Amino acid sequence: MIDRTTLLTYLIVLAGFVVIPGPAVLLTLARASGAGVRTGLATCLGIAIGDLIHTAAVVIGLSAVVMTSALLFTIIKYAGAAYLVYLGIRAMLERSSAAALIASAVIEARVALRQAILIEVLNPKSAMFFLAFLPQFVHPENGAVSLQLVVLGVLFVLMGLMSTTMVAVCAGRLSGLLRRHPAVMRWQGKAIGTIYCALGLRLALQER
Template identity: 70%
Template sequence: MIDQATLITYLAILLGFVFIPGPAVLLTLARASTGGTRVGLATGLGIAAGDIIHTLMAVIGISAIILASAFLFTLVKYLGAAYLVYLGIRAILEKVDFSQPAAATALSPKAAFRQAVLAEVLNPKSALFFLAFLPQFVKPENGAVSLQLVVLGVLFVLMGLVSTVAVALGAGSLSTFLRRNPLVLRWQGKVVGTIYCALGVRLALQEK
């Protein structure tokens, strides 16, 4: 099992890492501000589910295969970028029906969860993080390497989930107020769509 000193060091690094605003936080913030707390929480859970998949991929070595191939890495990167840009353009062009209640026009938590899982799984930078960062805290003398990777990955997922849940709760509490204002509601989708497009472009321009 992981020794205490290594575990404390790892958790201290994660504490700073997961609370720095990044794609996961921005996605959760955007969803919670437009759809409310439940949609924000579903987005955070979707991101966590995607990170669990990345953890499993790192353990069984699929991530290493993808990252060893420039073609596969580029393919996954552009698929993820295209998906985010697609979500962004759809949000920008979406017309809001002000005759319908806010709940009727909001994205459902189930759809938000699915989109978040797909967006996170299609982010090769996440695969690179789990493959390059986690092994630095693995020591063969502490037992099975695969078990250590799973423990480290789960800890990252849990701390990341705490971060996105906090963001969802904070942004979700403002959602009801914002959605009562037609002018805010009209421009909110465009702002959120711009965030998605920016995240997609950022992903597309990133290198290994």
């Protein structure tokens, strides 16, 4: 099972993602501010379902890899670390328009749910992120890799759902804040980029 130190580190990292607006938060904000809390909550649920599907795909795929080759699993972890650093640098350099990100048409809750699931499941960046992120906290010597991945994935989904739910409920206030302060988006990109880079470097420093 996951050791206490690794689990605590993982929860701290997840807390960082919760307090910093990411793509899921912005999508929820767009839906809730444009069509109301119910549609925002439907979007939250859709994103969570999509992330659970990504988690299942990672569990099935990486468990098979570990059974085949421990070396290959290590290679995947390092490749994932490099990808996280790449995402971090890109996030810090990108410039976003807050107005464009929160612009949204009014849609019904059931439509928002279907759209959120499809957006999350079909987003290759989300798939790559899960593949790169979860293995950084998995240690084969701690037991079944599949069980560790399930625990990590479910914790990620639950904390993400908590975050987006709060945004959906408080959408009006947050929407106004982003419209009045575009600089928040620039800060958000740099903060998320720093977390990504730190995650990527963490593995290399730990393994040496």
